[in-house]
Amino acid sequence: MLTRIKGGRVVDPANGRDGVGDVWFRDGRIVDAPAGDNGADDTYDAAGKVVMAGAIDIHSHIAGSNVNTARLLMPELQGAVAVARPQTPLASAGWGTFATGCRYAGMGFTTVVEPAVAPDYALHAHLELADIPIIDKATLSVLGNDDYLLSLMRASESASAVRDYVAWTLATSRALGIKVINAGGAVAFKANMREFSLDDVVPFYGVSSRAIVKTLQRAVHELGVPHPLHVHCNNLGLAGNADTALATIAAAEGLPLHLAHLQFYGYGKEGGRGFSSAAARLAEAVNATKSVTVDVGQVMFGQTVTISSDVLRQFNARKGASPRKWLIFDGDANGGGIVPYNYRAADFYNAVQWCVGLELFLLIDDPSRVFFTTDHPNGAPFTTYPDIFALLMDRDLRAQWIEGLPPAVKEVTTLASIKREYSLDEVATMTRAAPAKLLGLADRGHLAPGAVADVAVYADDADRAKMFRAASLVFKDGDLVVRDGEVTHYRWGRALTVVPGHDRAIERRMRDYYSERYGLSAEVMAGVPAAAIGRPDPFEQVPCAR
Numbered sequence: 001m002l003t004r005i006k007g008g009r010v011v012d013p014a015n016g017r018d019g020v021g022d023v024w025f026r027d028g029r030i031v032d033a034p035a036g037d038n039g040a041d042d043t044y045d046a047a048g049k050v051v052m053a054g055a056i057d058i059h060s061h062i063a064g065s066n067v068n069t070a071r072l073l074m075p076e077l078q079g080a081v082a083v084a085r086p087q088t089p090l091a092s093a094g095w096g097t098f099a100t101g102c103r104y105a106g107m108g109f110t111t112v113v114e115p116a117v118a119p120d121y122a123l124h125a126h127l128e129l130a131d132i133p134i135i136d137k138a139t140l141s142v143l144g145n146d147d148y149l150l151s152l153m154r155a156s157e158s159a160s161a162v163r164d165y166v167a168w169t170l171a172t173s174r175a176l177g178i179k180v181i182n183a184g185g186a187v188a189f190k191a192n193m194r195e196f197s198l199d200d201v202v203p204f205y206g207v208s209s210r211a212i213v214k215t216l217q218r219a220v221h222e223l224g225v226p227h228p229l230h231v232h233c234n235n236l237g238l239a240g241n242a243d244t245a246l247a248t249i250a251a252a253e254g255l256p257l258h259l260a261h262l263q264f265y266g267y268g269k270e271g272g273r274g275f276s277s278a279a280a281r282l283a284e285a286v287n288a289t290k291s292v293t294v295d296v297g298q299v300m301f302g303q304t305v306t307i308s309s310d311v312l313r314q315f316n317a318r319k320g321a322s323p324r325k326w327l328i329f330d331g332d333a334n335g336g337g338i339v340p341y342n343y344r345a346a347d348f349y350n351a352v353q354w355c356v357g358l359e360l361f362l363l364i365d366d367p368s369r370v371f372f373t374t375d376h377p378n379g380a381p382f383t384t385y386p387d388i389f390a391l392l393m394d395r396d397l398r399a400q401w402i403e404g405l406p407p408a409v410k411e412v413t414t415l416a417s418i419k420r421e422y423s424l425d426e427v428a429t430m431t432r433a434a435p436a437k438l439l440g441l442a443d444r445g446h447l448a449p450g451a452v453a454d455v456a457v458y459a460d461d462a463d464r465a466k467m468f469r470a471a472s473l474v475f476k477d478g479d480l481v482v483r484d485g486e487v488t489h490y491r492w493g494r495a496l497t498v499v500p501g502h503d504r505a506i507e508r509r510m511r512d513y514y515s516e517r518y519g520l521s522a523e524v525m526a527g528v529p530a531a532a533i534g535r536p537d538p539f540e541q542v543p544c545a546r
């Protein structure tokens with residue numbers, strides 16, 4: 001079936017397109033306009049509307065054991081992303097898989113990455129992702145606090161031994177990339193260390209946090225995995241931690257490196273309260289370091305719950321829990337912690353955090369190297385995205401919000417002085433073209449012939465929050481799935497994976513390792529059999545560079 005989206009303003013920065021025109025697709029793929037007078041089977045009038053590729057979220061905690069634990073701890077958050085699901089009572093509670101797919105699709109998002117899956121919990125994460133309707137998904141597998149990698153490093157094993165292990169982990173856990181969370185910090189936590197920075201040494205293994213980051217960065221790069229190592233730095237949330245982020249940026253040393261939720265590392269120690277924005281310094285470093293990309297992790301005011309495998313940080317943050325309940329668990333490798341949190345505009349520290357995120361968005365020049373995230377739900381639920389788009393696109397709106405913050409905030413932040421406003425083209429770069437490139441998804445994030453027909457059509461409303469909250473039309477693989485922000489058709493997406501090659505000998509080594517430590521096979525512990533998903537072709541393989 002040939003479909004035409006007619007006469008909208010097509011904003012497609014990957015192809016240098018921003019103007020009124022048509023988008024055509026057939027059988028789930030974008031196609032050229034047919035020659036001559038060939039009519040479409042289906043035509044959607046997009047006059048006065050904005051047409052973009054489906055948006056891609058590179059970092060949002062939407063599945064896995066920590067997310068489920070947070071749901072158990074915070075049933076009162078259900079309203080945040082609630083969508084009625086009358087046909088299955090158990091899932092109608094709201095903050096679940098079903099609402100996640102519906103809410104993302106309603107805003108024009110068609111691909112979302114869950115960025116923190118422990119390899120040994122990959123099957124559970126994938127089963128849960130498979131229950132999220134409409135959108136495509138992917139995972140990042142977490143390494144860097146795991147005994148196997150640290151043992152390889154302690155024994156000074158070769159780079160190829162590390163590569164084989166990383167490749168095996170990606171293939172077995174069906175991930176799209178590798179993340180490291182406070183490298184070595186979780187192991188240090190188990191040895192009762194409560195502070196851990198880039199050059200601190202992991203007890204028992206004798207390797208530094210920096211060495212872990214560099215080892216994984218190199219392995220991911222040499223395997224040709226498109227997405228660079230995704231780094232959650234040390235010292236999250238602490239005053240003065242901008243120095244840690246700057247040191248980590250410098251540690252990229254010319255190779256690709258992605259820093260997650262940089263806002264949480266944007267803090268100096270200036271001002272009367274010893275807490276200030278260091279966003280300008282960080283933005284300057286990012287602007288100057290072309291091999292580094294970042295996502296923001298914007299804070300928005302309201303109740304949320306922080307979910308992290310950075311067990312050391314979550315333990316230290318537990319006393320700030322609001323409401324006063326929290327859960328910390330040690331486990332193999334990272335463990336994790338769930339700490340509810342209520343960001344308040346009247347709170348000096350929270351207000352500075354809010355400013356830091358927006359400053360990073362606005363002071364990093366290149367929208368293809370700064371990515372749009374709230375680190376859902378850590379900075380805010382993803383349902384706040386439309387309000388953030390509006391803030392980025394309208395300095396008057398920002399000024400109104402700033403007026404409502406404690407006056408002292410202006411003394412330690414630069415946000416009020418920033419005039420920049422994002423254009424639609426820059427929004428499309430940051431949420432479509434750039435994330436597709438960062439993840440190696442050549443057929444997404446743009447609207448050239450051959451691309452997946454993931455298309456979002458928005459009313460060109462001066463109220464940008466309203467515009468991005470409810471897409472007029474959303475197509476996934478060419479199927480119309482959303483009208484006026486409401487899902488009209490349910491379908492199942494796929495999970496995107498990479499499978500770099502590895503030496504077969506690693507399979508035997510991992511079998512031996514798992515059987516010795518757990519008495520179980522590696523496949524049972526870490527494997528994700530396609531048959532478990534119970535649907536045809538649940539995975540789609542993304543090519544590696546070598």
Ligand SMILES: [Zn+2]
Pocket residue numbers: 059061115116260261375378
């Ligand atoms: Zn995160």
